[in-house]
Amino acid sequence: MIRIAVIGVGGIAETHLKAYISLGDRCEIVALSDIYPQKAQALGEKYGLVCRVESDYKELLKSPDIDMVSICTPPYTHADITIDALEAGKHVLVEKPMASSLEECDRMLEAARKSGKILSVVGQNRFNDSIQKLKQVLDSGMLGKVVHAQIESYWWRGYVYYDLWWRGTWEKEGGGCTLNHAVHHIDMFQWMMGMPEKVQAVMSNTSHDNAEVEDLSIAILTYPNGALGQITSSVVHHGQEQQLIFQTEKARVSAPWKLYASLSKENGFPVRNEELEQQIEQFYQAIPELAYRGHAGQIDNIFTAIGNGTHEVLVDGHEGRKTLELITAIYQAASTGQTVSLPLGPDSLFYTREGILASAPHYYEKKNSVTGFAQNAITLGSDYTKSGDGRA
Ligand SMILES: NC(=O)c1ccc[n+]([C@@H]2O[C@H](COP(=O)([O-])OP(=O)(O)OC[C@H]3O[C@@H](n4cnc5c(N)ncnc54)[C@H](O)[C@@H]3O)[C@@H](O)[C@H]2O)c1
Incomplete structure (x- = not known):
């Protein structure tokens, strides 16, 4: 227990x-x-919990x-509370x-290493059937290399x-929609695609003159093998249609799931490759459904790692840092107008929170x-079974 x-x-x-309760x-x-x-x-009373309550x-x-803590506080507190918890011997x-900066991520990683405890960063969308299946299709070798990836992290949030x-x-x-909304898509994206070597970006605040941060950003990524990626992060898109689309050598695949494969005619024009589409479709449909999804899926993954003593989880601190590194590169590129080369370390202008505060618009x-x-219900993002709405 x-x-x-x-x-x-x-x-x-x-x-x-709810996720913990669902795990019985x-x-x-x-x-x-x-x-x-x-x-x-x-909240404890609402869920009939007999538990201790502490303000500090x-x-x-x-x-x-206490064996494990869930940290559900605002981003600027994540590093300190995580380090304190790890040092106290908790998963x-x-x-x-x-966190709000790579410098904080590096301190969190060091605390995890020293403690020997698990540090996992929420990336609940990885524990979604459409996303797991898309990842397995991309890894299957059936499609050839990815040549273009398009991430549409489209959300809509009102002024208030x-x-x-x-x-x-x-x-x-710590930032606007690129950090706090697109973080979900950027996490899934870097998991599927790996890290780029260069990032170019622009950003703007188009509709929220009560915020310091951006409500729209567009980034272009270049990969070592020449592939290109583009990420649009937004809280100004009506309908919240969220998609990850991969164009590979042999086919187009996406979440929500859509498949199209082309072959070349003698003159180079396309003809549909129905045979390959059938093979990919069969592979996709044969992948078993997850036992637990979303936060429950991630917690199940952590409990399994605690149980078997490996302490290896799907979204560990290194994965969390990679996602933040990509986001930080987008902020640095958009703020300076300069192409940013990865990896980012202590010599980066945006490595520390102070650096970001001084240089971001x-x-x-x-x-x-x-x-x-008063109405505190939140939505967690698309379920990737259909286009639109952004509702879990
Ligand atoms: N995974 C997802 O889909 C998802 C969705 C929404 C929010 N989030 C993330 O969850 C975190 C919290 O967001 P939220 O929407 O629940 O915010 P919230 O403001 O509704 O809740 C944060 C709570 O933390 C408390 N708090 C602040 N500092 C504290 C401290 N030092 N010690 C103890 N409690 C403290 C606040 O009083 C508040 O009750 C953020 O990092 C946010 O990005 C994740």
Whole structure:
């Protein structure tokens, strides 16, 4: 029985609670923490939990009766709480984005290495049937190399979205839609495609003059083998149609799933390769469905790694850092107008939070600050079974 504490009990925390509860007697939620302890108390009661409530998470970390923590606090707190938890000997599942800067990621990785405990960064979309199947199709060798990848991280958020106290500033949210929304797609994308060697980008704040950060960015990526990728990150796209599309030597595949394969006629014009399409389709359909999806899928993956003693999880701290590295490269390229070469290390202008604060454009001043919204239900992104809506 793995004993769990959840730190930060706002919008996403309920998703963690439901996921833990869905895993039955493999775990028990024994503690909740929030700087507003009455919120933690109320959430515990809502789920009928008999658990400890603490306003100071450090008090809670002293307890030897906690094996793992879920960190569901705003991004600027992720590094400190993760490091404290690892140093206290707890396994950690930290919400996305991993941190606000690569310097923080590197400190978190060092703490994980020293502690020998698991550090996993939320990337729940990897635990989605459409995404798992697309990844396996790309890895199958049936398609040849990827030549172009197109990521449409299309979301829509109204003006007041950035009125929440920690959103809309480089300091606390760490960035805009590229960091906090497209992080999901960039995580899946770098998992499938690997890391590029160069990044060019532009960004803008088109519709939210109550936020310092961008609400739209467009990046172009160049891979060592000559392949190109493009990532659009947005919170201004009505309909929230989210897609990952890969053009390979032999076929086009995507999430939501769509397949088209071409062969060349004698004159170079295309003719549909129905035989290959059939083979790929059969391979895709034969892949078994997941036992657990989303956050529950990721937690199942962590529990399995704890159980078998390997401590190897699908989305570990190194994976979280790669995703943040790509996002940081987009910010650096868009802010400086210069092409950015990867990898990014301590000599990068955007390596530290201070570097980002000094060099990223502050589009507008944050105008309003509310502690929470009465209606706190959140959406987690597309289920990739159909185009549009962005609803899980
Ligand atoms: N995986 C997803 O699909 C997904 C969706 C939404 C949000 N998130 C991420 O989850 C995190 C939280 O987002 P949210 O929407 O739940 O925010 P929220 O503001 O609704 O909740 C955050 C909670 O953390 C508490 N908190 C802040 N500092 C704390 C501290 N030092 N100790 C204890 N509690 C503290 C706040 O009081 C609040 O209750 C963010 O990193 C966000 O990007 C992930």
